[in-house]
Amino acid sequence: MFERLHIEYAKKGWRASNRRDEFPQMTRWVIRQETVHAFERFLRWVTKEKAPERASKGKKPIAAGLSVPQSLAQKGFQSIKLPNAPTAPSKGLHVVAHQHNIPSFPEHLAEYLSRIEKKKARTPQLYKAAKDLPFARIDVYHSFRLELEGLNDDDGEQDWVKASPLDGGRYDTVVVLDGDEADMVSLNGTRIGRVHLIFTLPRTMRIGSNDMPLPVYWPNACPLAYITWYTKPSQNAAAKASHNMVSVSKEMFQGAPRWSIIPLSNIRQSCMLVPDFKKTNSRIWDTDKCVLDTCTHFYINNWLSLYSY
Incomplete structure (x- = not known):
């Protein structure tokens, strides 16, 4: 302290x-x-x-499974660095959805921007489907780097987060700032999510035959992440007495993973999830597939970093 x-x-x-x-x-x-x-x-x-x-x-109240535009504020103890150029520039929305295995991404992006319009615009322009969006391509990144300020007088930690479809796909899990009480250490005020896509919106949109700048209240200069959520971290007495790791599980809404589109600045660090094998049948997780895809219940390895302990 x-x-x-x-x-x-x-x-x-x-x-x-x-x-x-x-x-x-x-x-x-x-x-x-x-x-x-x-x-x-x-x-x-x-x-x-x-x-x-x-x-x-x-x-109307916001449905529980939908994305809500979040604050673009960045905490002072972190800095985010993207590659100088997109890994996949000007990629079609449906191509991105197929490559990253998020088939509903175009519709979710339309819904996300519609909610920003409802909140910010005097005359909201609503997008009921992906075909209604004024653009069809986005810039995609496969990774970004986080630099966390040192807890003492050291140089801090450098952390990479990846969301790449290459070589079978790698989609990292991260600690997301989710409340005003969130700080640079511990899991208070945070939630766990899995990053499926890192992207930025185009600089212009097509209206008729003209290219127009995006609305100023859209996250134009802000890199975004499409994530799926896990439940809020919890811990029972037995876990606290033995390994002191908190548990999470995949959060679902109407049979589908709960999702959000958030600014990268809301991500504090990457994290490691360890499957809770007692709650998952061995025939499900004992395969060649990634355990993040096959298992549903996990422990957060808070021994991996000083920032998550």
Whole structure:
């Protein structure tokens, strides 16, 4: 805890200074950060207060299995680096869906953008199907790198996340920030997801015979990830006393995996899932296929990294 405070209130302030007469600059930096956080809390309070008012105007609730546009805010303890060029530039939506084994991706993308339109646009443009989208191609990446700030005075950790269909496919599991209490360590305020696709939207869309820029409220400059969810981490007394690992299982909705499209900045790190073989028949997992595809219940190996312990 105290090392965390040292990073927040000393190291970051010193890095923001010009290294000359640094203490007044560090103090001013901390005051400004606290002012920003106070204003963010005020905005959350205002949003919460107005939520019942918006609900009373007849807005339909969001179905439990659908994607919700999430915050694009990036935590200060992480940095994300994509390759300089897309691995598969300008790839057709249906080709991507076939190669990455996510057949409903075009429809889910249309639904995701429709929800952004409902939330942000004065005159929402809704897309009932993939054919209604004003573009047909996206840029696809097969990996990205995460750099986490060191817990002490070291250089931190570098972490790669892959979502590649090559060589039989590799789709990594990750820890996703899911609440305001989420921090750089532990699993509090997080959920586990599996990354099936890393992509960015095109810069322009086709309207009639003209190329037009995308709406400014769309995540144009933000790399996105298509993920499927696991249940929230839980732990019983027996597990805590023996191996101290928390358990998750695949989360389903109406017979299909629950999905979301999220900004890459919501991903904190990769993680390792260990199958709970007691809850899965050996004939299911003892195959040549990936256990992430065949098993349904897992433990999170929180011994793999200091950031997930």
